[in-house]
Amino acid sequence: xxxxxxxxxxxxxxxxxxxxxxxxxxxxxxxxxxxxxxxxxxxxxxxxxxxxxxxxxxxxxxxxxxxxxxxxxxxxxxxxxxxxxxxxxxxxxxxxxxxxxxxxxxxxxxxxxxxxxxxxxxxxxxxxxxxxxxxxxxxxxxxxxxxxxxxxxxxxxxxxxxxxxxxxxxxxxxxxxxxxxxxxxxxxxxxxxxxxxxxxxxxxxxxxxxxxxxxxxxxxxxxxxxxxxxxxxxxxxxxxxxxxxxxxxxx
Amino acid sequence: xxxxxxxxxxxxxxxxxxxxxxxxxxxxxxxxxxxxxxxxxxxxxxxxxxxxxxxxxxxxxxxxxxxxxxxxxxxxxxxxxxxxxxxxxxxxxxxxxxxxxxxxxxxxxxxxxxxxxxxxxxxxxxxxxxxxxxxxxxxxxxxxxxxxxxxxxxxxxxxxxxxxxxxxxxxxxxxxxxxxxxxxxxxxxxxxxxxxxxxxxxxxxxxxxxxxxxxxxxxxxxxxxxxxxxxxxx
Numbered sequence: 363x364x365x366x367x368x369x370x371x372x373x374x375x376x377x378x379x380x381x382x383x384x385x386x387x388x389x390x391x392x393x394x395x396x397x398x399x400x401x402x403x404x405x406x407x408x409x410x411x412x413x414x415x416x417x418x419x420x421x422x423x424x425x426x427x428x429x430x431x432x433x434x435x436x437x438x439x440x441x442x443x444x445x446x447x448x449x450x451x452x453x454x455x456x457x458x459x460x461x462x463x464x465x466x467x468x469x470x471x472x473x474x475x476x477x478x479x480x481x482x483x484x485x486x487x488x489x490x491x492x493x494x495x496x497x498x499x500x501x502x503x504x505x506x507x508x509x510x511x512x513x514x515x516x517x518x519x520x521x522x523x524x525x526x527x528x529x530x531x532x533x534x535x536x537x538x539x540x541x542x543x544x545x546x547x548x549x550x551x552x553x554x555x556x557x558x559x560x561x562x563x564x565x566x567x568x569x570x571x572x573x574x575x576x577x578x579x580x581x582x583x584x585x586x587x588x589x590x591x592x593x594x595x596x597x598x599x600x601x602x603x604x605x606x607x608x609x610x611x612x613x
Numbered sequence: 614x615x616x617x618x619x620x621x622x623x624x625x626x627x628x629x630x631x632x633x634x635x636x637x638x639x640x641x642x643x644x645x646x647x648x649x650x651x652x653x654x655x656x657x658x659x660x661x662x663x664x665x666x667x668x669x670x671x672x673x674x675x676x677x678x679x680x681x682x683x684x685x686x687x688x689x690x691x692x693x694x695x696x697x698x699x700x701x702x703x704x705x706x707x708x709x710x711x712x713x714x715x716x717x718x719x720x721x722x723x724x725x726x727x728x729x730x731x732x733x734x735x736x737x738x739x740x741x742x743x744x745x746x747x748x749x750x751x752x753x754x755x756x757x758x759x760x761x762x763x764x765x766x767x768x769x770x771x772x773x774x775x776x777x778x779x780x781x782x783x784x785x786x787x788x789x790x791x792x793x794x795x796x797x798x799x800x801x802x803x804x805x806x807x808x809x810x811x812x813x814x815x816x817x818x819x820x821x822x823x824x825x826x827x828x829x830x831x832x833x834x835x836x837x838x839x840x841x842x843x844x845x846x847x
Contacts, residue, residue: 372712385712438713445717464713471706536723537699538706541628563617570618573628578706579699580632581730582805588721596808597815604811606629609617 364394367454369402370462373418376475383475385464395455399442400425400432402454403465419478427451427591430526433533434479435466440530440589448528448591468533472540472575483529485575486543492571493564494547496556509555522550524592531586531594537578542586544572545598552605562612565605635695636806638688643799643806643828645685650835656775657842664775665760669768693738700731722822726829727801733794740791747778776843785844789837796833800826 368391376383390406397405400422407417423431427448434449436442442452457463465479473481525546532540548565551557557564584596624630652671655663671678716723726733752758753769760770778784803825807813813821 374712435711435713438711438715439717443717466711466713469707469709469711471708534717536728537703539628566617566619566624569627569629576706577628578703579628581699581727582632582801582808583721583723583727585716585721585723588717588719588723595815595818597813597818600808600811600813602811603629603632603809606619606627607624607633607811609619610621610624612617 364396365459367393367395367457367459369393369454369457370460371402371406372462372464373479374466375418375478376467378477379474383478385466393454395453397454398425398450399436399452399454400450419476419480421480422450425450428526430528433468433528433530435464435468435533437463440468440534441528441591445588446591446593448526448530451591468529470529470532470538470577472538472577473529473532481529483527485577486527486529486540488575489540489544489568489571490547493560493567494551496551497560498556511554515553519550519553521592522546522553522594522598525550525590525594526592528591530589530591532577534585534589535578535580536583536585537581539580539586540572540575540577541580541599541602542590542594542596544568545596545602546594548602548605549598552601561605562609565602566609569602569606631695631699632809634691635699636809638692638695639802639806641685641688642692643803643832645688646795646799646832646836650832653839654835656772656839661772662760662762664772665768665770666762668771669762669766672769689738689741693734696731696734722801722804724801726797727805730798730801733798736791736794737798747784748774775839776847779840779843780847782844785840788840792833792836795836796829799829799832803828 368389371388371390372385373388374383375386388406388409390402390409393402393405400420403418403420410417420434421431423429425432427450430448432448432450433441436449436452441447441449442456444452444456467473467475467479467481468483469481472485473483475481522545525543527543529543531542532538535541548561548568551564552561580599582596582599587594587596619627625634652667653664655667658664660666748771751774754767758770758774759767760772761767779788804822807821808818
């Protein structure tokens with residue numbers, strides 16, 4: 363039998379990008395320890411709808427930690443206190459009965475608030491559009507295994523490709539930097555032979571777009587790695603810097 | 614394949630370049646404090662003129678010394694300018710802060726040392742100005758601070774100046790406090806510089822982080838033993 367919990371929530375409510383927001387207190391008295399944090403918000407929203415209040419807006423989609431749609435600050439930490447989980451996979455058993463939990467949107471100038479906990483993360487899409495791809499002529503499918511790739515390189519590329527673009531790295535960074543996201547999107551290509559050809563110009567184009575979007579500078583706090591639901595390593599940021607500086611010397 | 618759209622100047626102005634500049638100038642400054650710290654330890658040598666002889670040797674390097682001094686001044690200036698600009702950008706990047714915020718813990722490196730870089734940096738800059746005023750531009754041979762080396766040469770008696778200064782409690786205890794802050798600044802700075810210069814792999818990272826802590830602690834201890842020795846032996 364699941365334990366019943368009473369959870370106090372302090373949630374950021376903001377009607378529109380222009381109107382000022384504030385933290386509002388709510389209590390959910392019929393929470394289960396097996397609920398995910400998003401399910402707790404669903405229960406709260408049922409309560410709010412029943413009392414004819416506006417439900418709390420938040421993003422979510424797959425609810426199994428792979429789509430990157432969800433993401434809020436839970437008790438001061440992006441995606442909450444449990445590492446390597448998106449907030450949809452964070453369960454109420456991580457909290458105690460009677461806890462008060464502050465819930466805020468991911469904050470950055472480049473992530474403008476749409477409403478409540480929903481922010482516009484399309485700055486990430488523009489960073490990818492800048493050069494987050496390999497330029498290829500599409501034709502018939504190439505032979506499988508025509509290009510040898512070592513196991514280590516394939517594994518490392520996959521580790522960076524695991525980035526779901528949720529934006530927790532930006533939200534947690536004391537400087538509001540998007541370096542971990544940008545590095546992951548550069549490195550998962552640069553580690554493979556098909557992506558190596560354009561490694562430098564890709565790094566330059568994507569880093570320049572990151573700057574243009576108004577993200578902050580990286581101070582190597584590595585807070586991003588700690589909150590990343592996929593545990594992406596800041597070593598990718600070091601590689602991204604190498605690739606960028608190589609661009610200066612390439613002909 | 615097209616050429617990356619980047620020049621050396623544009624690269625150094627970019628988010629990557631700003632970190633490279635901070636890292637390179639930081640490494641230059643770390644090299645300086647290590648040499649300075651080892652030089653200071655000559656105060657503890659059994660030869661009472663060892664410190665003055667070392668200082669005199671440095672001063673007699675002439676243009677080589679001036680070149681190094683200009684290089685160091687440039688390092689300080691660039692390091693400070695980029696450091697402040699990163700801080701300014703940080704405010705712009707998140708105009709509305711969090712009501713609740715905390716670190717998620719390891720593997721985050723966002724501890725006291727990392728979060729206080731701007732404060733320890735500003736204190737170190739203030740300290741540098743006072744320190745140059747007390748010692749480098751302090752009283753010399755003209756004011757009677759003269760020592761005679763074993764070779765018979767008359768040189769500036771820096772040892773006497775140092776001994777007098779560190780008999781004062783404010784110097785004797787203020788200096789070590791600033792040196793602990795320097796150690797903290799290096800604790801994050803050394804690891805951060807190597808990460809900024811791209812010299813980091815997942816395998817090396819924990820060792821470099823530990824090395825940065827060790828180097829920061831050694832430099833702080835190396836600097837603070839001399840004033841404490843002077844104060845308590847006086």
